[in-house]
Amino acid sequence: MDLDAYVNAHRATWERLDELSRRRGLSGAEADEIIDTYQRVATHLSVIRSAAPDASLVAYLSALLARARSRAAGTKGDTWAEMARFVTQSFPAALYRMRWWWLSVMGASMVLTVAVAWWLLDHPRIESSLASADEIERLVNNDFEGYYSQHAATSFAAQVWTNNFWLAALCIALGIFGFPVVFMLVFNVINIAIVASIMIRHGRGDLFFGLILPHGLLELTCLFIAAGVGLRLFWAWVAPGARSRATALGEEGRSAIGVALGLVGLLLISGVIEAFVTPSGLPTWARVGIGIAVWAAFFAYVFTLGRWAYNAGERGDVSEADRGFAAPVA
Template identity: 50%
Template sequence: MDLDVFVTAHRAEWDRLDHLLKRGRRLTGTEVDELVELYQRTAAHLSQIQSSAPDPALTARLTQLVARARATVTGTRRASWRDATRFLTQGFPAAVYTSRHWWVPTAVASILVAALIGWWIAAHPEVQSSIAAPDDLRRMTRPGGEYEAYYSSHPAASFAAQVWTNNAQAAAMCLVLGAFLCIPVLWILLLNMLNLGIGLGLMASAGRLDTFLGLLLPHGLLELTAVFVAAGTGLRLGWAVIDPGPRSRRTALAQQGRAALGMAIGLALVLFVSGVIEGFVTPSGLPTWARIAIGVAAEAAFLLYVYVLGGRAARAGQTGDVDAVDRSAELRVAA
């Protein structure tokens, strides 16, 4: 793009838009239509300049102009209960549903890794001895030992709050750090699956795998699903940097980033539910089958929520991104 020629060709439109914006509420109906058209053109011009011939001064001027025009055209928009309801019934489940091709394989691969680690530890006493001394291993795996006492070591309410905070932080890290070419997300997943695999292996070696699963499954099904969704979304965000497709890398990252931000809010609510289960159900005196049934019911409810409400919203065009009026105009670029 020849920037000087481009500026000469469109300066009059930008000046006219600036003039109309300065007039404010004194515009006629025809002038309002003109303002909207010029706003759309200027937003497109800004996108072209950013992708083809970025010039700091010109970009700053057009960005300010587009922002002023957008505020005039759309007005000030405040979040409402209707927005929250729409997010919970359409935006969030649609975002999880549309990213299922990322988080479902992530979940399958992660569980396989944890299972392999658990088998390796259970089948090799020398690996167990490298983790801890024999007395320490017995203290961890015996009836009433550290693995079991962990869930009842604090009051249920404070324990649920602590668990929720820790898991929400892990999910947020997956979502945020995905932009760094996926590598931090894979590392976080590996650490989580390593911890899970160690627990599986040590308790299996002590002949108490059923006890471990009875403690893990009530809250772990929903908790791990939320972590896998966050990790899959983070990987999708990182892949947008590596391969943005027909969009500019900046546009692709912005789209996936906005969806990831909404995903963080939704997953915090999901992890709150799993934290409540871990704080109140897992250490309760309920039979093992009843505790597991509650966990299975919570997991099934979440999957139905995603695949029914989310699938319906996705087929209606929802992606989890913000509404068009709440984001700047964008253009496709050549691949």
């Protein structure tokens, strides 16, 4: 088949479908037209795939069909149904499927944190090389505690949420390269260990754990998840298994994007706790108890809803009809 001739013969139909799919409102005749045009373009895609596969053209038509399908069939009710499906099935199933990656990252990070903090406590002279005596005194007596209450709670929550999501998004986006994720993870873990060792050495360990645990349990878990997902993405092209590298990256990449979207909600919860609970006047046991309860609820979410959805066949990927290689045809 002469692909150029085929494209020229049907370009007008594709452009018409593109135009209809971008319109805010469709008349009755246009609604009928978009369905008819969709079916014709789906047939064109099927022909191109079988007779003269061209990656860029297939990707273009697949995206065009996906947008047209959403425009023709999407309703507000459908949108809410998709959101509910994401929260109750796709997101927890993706977390459950990749659980060994982020749980391994979590375990290794905790071991490293404890080891570094322990080593610093065993070598007190290192502390003086990290900061001056005045800086350490300010950190212990004022800065660490003051950090959580120096800004208005609402603006502080937004700032924390944005910063944490940016870090998580970087872990996922740079995951394909592997090393940057490990670097960011180790850098953050060592910083936590340094602060912990300083606070503990100066008799403020109770203050440190009382302020960091309420929000830190969920916040750090989100970071570990992002790092685990990023490393899983890296491993998808290093060792794709029976899949081609392109297929493995596509599947893991779509799941990674879904996890990133889900982390937006989790980090929002963490940010609210950090802004409103951590610096509150509640007793330490109550603040830490809230953090533990939220953390436990997260694990129950992953290992109940996520396990159920995973066992039912959900993998955290987009639906088969929305994948470029499986667009419906007439």
